[in-house]
Amino acid sequence: KAGVTQTPRYLIKTRGQQVTLSCSPISGHRSVSWYQQTPGQGLQFLFEYFSETQRNKGNFPGRFSGRQFSNSRSEMNVSTLELGDSALYLCASRRLGGSRGDTQYFGPGTRLTVL
């Protein structure tokens, strides 16, 4: 079974631009979560989507948004990029429901650099 995939792996943008990151969960997983990780920092939770609905949200400004499609694929958008948005953005999926369904698996991440 294929793992969580994220595209693109690397991205360079300039301040003020917007960016869209994509995540395809493991087949059968209906929950997708997004995290931001900056150097030396832990995993900062952005939001979680389940069945196309946002079910949990972290403490990030409204410039960060996401959505989930009917096939469980998810996108994350950041508008009006700032230098501080440079980070590794991680997507994670889990099945939810059933035995051991809450176990979460991560993708390889998208490295975003804002110049």
Added chain:
Amino acid sequence: GQQLNQSPQSMFIQEGEDVSMNCTSSSIFNTWLWYKQDPGEGPVLLIALYKAGELTSNGRLTAQFGITRKDSFLNISASIPSDVGIYFCAGLKDDKIIFGKGTRLHILP
């Protein structure tokens, strides 16, 4: 809110030594997960624990789900250079997942 205290924050060890790290919380969890992250990559699931008292091994790694359900530890035996990285614990309850801040493992030449 719920918090996980992961310790130590970093460790410097010699190759071949055993390693021990743990996570504690004031809250009860139903599942504990342990991940390893290499630089620039996503965390990889090492061990999942689903029952209080459960002890699970994965090669040289052993993890236990504390009997109180408020803690978990991860041991690595006979460390090797590729063990270098950041280890994260995560506690899960009611579909919510909380991460520790990570333990950065360094192996001295």
